[in-house]
Amino acid sequence: MNQISQKPMDSEALLTIRDVERIFGGGRKLFGGQLPAVHAVQGLSLDVKKGETLGVVGESGCGKSTLARLVVGLDLPTSGSITFNGEDLAALARKDRNALARKVQYVFQDPVASLNPRKTIRTILEAPLKHLTDLKADRREARLAELLQAVNLAPEFLERYPHEFSGGQAQRIGIARALAAGPELIVLDEPVSALDVSVQAQVLNLLDKLKDDFGLTYIFISHDLSVVESVSDRVAVMYFGRMAELGPAKEIFRHPLHPYTDLLMRSAPAPGRHDLMSEDASTELPDPYNPPKGCAFAARCAHRTETCIAGKPSPDESKAGNNHIAACYHPLGKA
Amino acid sequence: MMTDTTMSAPSKTKSKSSRPGTLALLLNNTLATSGLVVLVLICLIALAAPILPLADPDVTAPADRLLPVFAEGHLLGTDHLGRDILSRLIWGTRVSLAVGLSATIIAAFFGSLLGLVAGYAGGRTDTLIMRGIDMVMAFPYILLALAIVAVLGPGLLNALYAIALVNIPFFARNIRGITLGLSRREFVDAARLSGKSPVQILFLEILPNVLPVIVITMSTTVGWMILETAGLSFLGLGAQPPQADLGSMLGEGRKILFTAPHVSIIPGLMIFALVMSINLFGDGVRDILDPRLRAGSLTRPVSRTAVHRKADDIPAPSQKGGVLDVRQMRTEFEIGSSVYKAVGGVDLNLKEGECLGIVGESGSGKSVTAMSIMGLVPTPPGRIAGGAAYLDGEDLFAASDRRIRDLRGGSVAYVFQDPLSTLHPLFTVGDQLTEAITTHQPMSGSKAREKAIELLSLVRIPNAKERLSAYPHELSGGMRQRVCIAMALANDAKVLIADEPTTALDVTVQSQILTLMNGLRRERNAAILFITHDFGVVSALCDRVAVMYAGRIVETGTTEEVLANPRHPYTAKLIECVPVLGEPERRLDAIEGRPPVVNNLPEGCAFAARCPHAQAACRAGEIGLEMSSDTRGVRCLFPLNSGASA
Known part of the structure; x- marks a missing residue:
């Protein structure tokens, strides 16, 4: 923890993702021929600055969880590079997985499933301390107490088993485990979507506090726009494995450039809101085995033209001040 | 605000051996x-x-052979x-x-x-x-x-x-x-x-x-x-x-x-x-x-929830009328030696074409309420311990099994959360739809097919005719949920009970389904009982809302009234927890503590332990649901904004 707080806060890129692509399947069949391949993530470039919270939004199948697994090294990119503090992450993951785990950690969507049902909380939380740090037994004990304190759990919880906890408590344990080895970057993959709203607020507030206390950087993945808006500094909107829009949270939610972002925002229900935007039923995600040649969103888009169907827009096809970019030929809010 | 929410370990030790070892x-x-x-x-x-005093097993004695x-x-x-x-x-x-x-x-x-x-x-x-x-x-x-x-x-x-x-x-x-x-x-x-x-x-x-x-x-x-x-x-x-x-x-x-x-x-x-x-x-x-x-799953499944209620303890239908009238319904689960009062006396009233939302967190009893109405709670361990549910004046808990079978999927139909597990994976959508139709309305195969196509077009599935031969796994989540809704509508249901039908869906698909349901209830004049944990979804669809906590309704009223002016502290807190798009600066206000376990409910108000306004009176005696108008009611001794606009 200490080594982190000593570094000055600046806006240099902590994590750099360049043209990352991840293809699933696509191997060769036993008797020749190609197996079908799916591009889970395609042509993704993105920087995460030190100390910021980058929100990643998108619907199921947009590749946001694949992105998360790539960043923590649970999966390796098919092509492209991810660098962390200038070091190539894929090489690091292959060479010394623990060195990577000391720097980047992960919080899972389903808090209960991410805890081994047959281990006590003590064993679960001690694992990263044992394997990732060189703390002696007595220092480990002190660190466990610190961790529980940090996530607001009572010390007597250490001897209990995961099934004795509610979702919110289990997620705090998951967060404590991620914090244990003092990482710099934490990837939060839908950390609150399995929780009740009242508990969701508790966990969001806790994450906020921990970020300030330990000088952390977050990648916050969620399908819930309102949650992402409330925690993020910058937001990346993903659609069909590609970046649709990237920019400061305030600008994205006030003046979205990409029609997909706009659709997401107008679909989100909110208390006191009656008129939900609703598309025609025929609008579906494109077939991942047979992706369209042009913009993947074109079939659902009201502004599409020949250009959109003919070729894919580059991620920074349209720009609006302050690093706000969108992969769209006909961005909203511009004539 | 959120300190020691869980610092104090809850009283967990008490009922350790309630489940049999x-x-x-x-x-x-x-x-x-x-x-x-x-x-x-x-x-x-x-x-x-x-x-043991045994002879040597290997010693032969040819003289004593084959005794x-x-x-x-x-x-x-x-x-x-x-x-x-x-x-x-x-x-x-x-x-x-x-x-x-x-x-x-x-x-x-x-x-x-x-x-x-x-x-x-x-x-x-x-x-x-x-x-x-x-x-x-x-x-x-x-x-x-x-x-x-x-x-x-x-x-x-x-x-x-x-x-x-x-x-x-x-x-x-x-x-x-x-x-x-x-x-x-x-x-x-x-x-x-x-x-x-x-x-x-x-x-x-x-x-x-x-x-x-x-x-x-x-x-x-x-x-x-x-x-x-x-x-x-x-x-x-x-x-x-x-x-x-x-x-x-x-x-x-x-x-x-x-x-x-x-x-x-x-x-x-x-x-x-x-x-x-x-x-x-x-x-x-x-x-x-x-x-x-x-x-x-080893216990033999029973087709209907057991009803254990005293003959003299059946409440009469309320004066409001309506298609569905639930009165003082109580559902309990007996597990080991403890009784979980999942639903503790719920009153609901639904009129034709009306949509009533039941909102609550997990464990508040909202799903059990929905399942109890048509006896879908598994027995054992569940049982209906009291109250009545009237469908057009007919007491559903007193009806015969045969009658309940006719009503299920007929006058009262359900739409569940996960369409993939609701639909049978080995039959085509068309087979399942025609089966739903012919179970209740005897008709020829080709006629049932026509009706199935009509239903699929009703829920706005493109190319309805081709989709009939599709298997559930070939459809997207939103399409599957549309099929489930079509099945629910197959026999002109008067009441549609939807249990979190959009929770598993993406936001854009959710808004499509909500719009569809809203249109259908106006077209068909069907009443919808809509169960959800999301106040945003409630606003989009429901006329009235009932907030449940620990198995009881703590507040009810029209959606506008409850959202704009919540009177129960729990409702107010729950609304404040929800992040709202466009208001990122709003601090989320978490509710401290956890809901009580329903086998060990405290006396008085179940929310008292987490309530910032709780007083001594809140922890004693029964607190009734005080109705301030025809639709508006709150189960609280010291409701919020009582003087102001209520």
Whole structure:
């Protein structure tokens, strides 16, 4: 923890993702021929600055969880590079997985499933301390107490088993485990979507506090726009494995450039809101085995033209001040 | 604001043993218990063989050969060499048990190891190991055992190896399947990120979760192993004379089956008793340890929730009328010695074309409320403990089973959260839709098909005609939920009960489904009971809303009133928790603490322990739902904004 707080806060890129692509399947069949391949993530470039919270939004199948697994090294990119503090992450993951785990950690969507049902909380939380740090037994004990304190759990919880906890408590344990080895970057993959709203607020507030206390950087993945808006500094909107829009949270939610972002925002229900935007039923995600040649969103888009169907827009096809970019030929809010 | 929300450990210790323990469950199973008793008896006698006053099993006495049962000095008679059968039986059982058990342990060890490695490593290792296993399996087991014994030479130990080897595939395949599932689980990824090595993950994380399965598999195979040992010995390939073993005794007695039947029948009966008791006990152990069976699927499903209510305690229909009128409904679950009051007296009223939202957190009883209305709560452990539900004036809890079957899917239809598990994966959408139609309205196949196409177009599925032949997995989540809604509408339902129908869907699809449901209820004039945890969804669809907490309605009113001016502190807090798009600066206000467990509800208001406005009066006595107008009510002694605009 200490080594982190000593570094000055600046806006240099902590994590750099360049043209990352991840293809699933696509191997060769036993008797020749190609197996079908799916591009889970395609042509993704993105920087995460030190100390910021980058929100990643998108619907199921947009590749946001694949992105998360790539960043923590649970999966390796098919092509492209991810660098962390200038070091190539894929090489690091292959060479010394623990060195990577000391720097980047992960919080899972389903808090209960991410805890081994047959281990006590003590064993679960001690694992990263044992394997990732060189703390002696007595220092480990002190660190466990610190961790529980940090996530607001009572010390007597250490001897209990995961099934004795509610979702919110289990997620705090998951967060404590991620914090244990003092990482710099934490990837939060839908950390609150399995929780009740009242508990969701508790966990969001806790994450906020921990970020300030330990000088952390977050990648916050969620399908819930309102949650992402409330925690993020910058937001990346993903659609069909590609970046649709990237920019400061305030600008994205006030003046979205990409029609997909706009659709997401107008679909989100909110208390006191009656008129939900609703598309025609025929609008579906494109077939991942047979992706369209042009913009993947074109079939659902009201502004599409020949250009959109003919070729894919580059991620920074349209720009609006302050690093706000969108992969769209006909961005909203511009004539 | 959120400090010590969970710093103080809740009173968890109190009701530790409310669920019956493993041993109690086993003793509850008569067959397993009798198996256990017989098995223990046999084992004790076999173990005690050296200290029992038995004749030497291997001493021959040609003068006393083939003595009958109950002969002087030989309780079970003697065999063709004059050896005491009782003594040989007990010593033989000892050998058979020892061989069966050790063969099981050897097979379990190597089989599980192969299974674990194959399942975790995957890829080429998996293929290599499993094809090897397949090859072993492809031989008839007795042939393989014979071949092994032929190579190694006859003898008990070699028979043991042969049987163990033959049974390795059984364990390996079983364990591989389980490991494969477990190694894709999140806790394995988490262990990897905690810095554990693959070997540590396999043996420290996965093995403990596989262990119960290994034990279950062992308990069901021991009996089989003993039979196989007996079989090899019977063929003269196992125990060699003069050593006694149940199989060889049987084999020796076979030649004189007609002159002295007891020589072969007695060991035969022993094998029967031993294997039977092991299998009965093994089945019992499996039922208890297997989590899928433990969850209650062993109890025979009943088609309808049991109703236990006093005859003089049935509330009359309310004066409001309406299609569905639920009065003081109470649903309880009896688990072990404790009673969970999941629904504690709920009143609901639905008019034609009206949409009532039930909002609450998980465990608030909102789903049980919905399921209770048509008796869909599983019995046991659930039961309806009081109250009434009137559908157009007809008391549903008093109706016959036949009548309820007619109403389900007819006048009252359900739409559930997960459309993939609601639809049958092996039938096409068209088959399932036409079945839903013809169950309630007898009509020809082609007419039902036409109606199905009409329904699919009603829920705005493009190319309805082609989609009829699609299987559920070929449709997207939103399309599947549309099919479920079409099925619910198939028989002109008066009441549609939707239990979180959009929770599993993406936002853009959710808004499509909500718009669709809103249009349908206006077109068809159907009443909707909409269960959700999301106030945003409620605003989009519902006319009125009822907020549930700990099995009771704490506040009700029109959606606008409740959202704009919540009067129960719980409602107010719940609304404040929700982040709102466009207001990122708003601090989220978390509710401290946790909802009470419904088997141990506090006296007075269930929310008092978490309520910032709680006073002494809140913790005593029954607090009623005070109706301030026809639609508006709150279950609170000190409601918010009482003077202001309410």
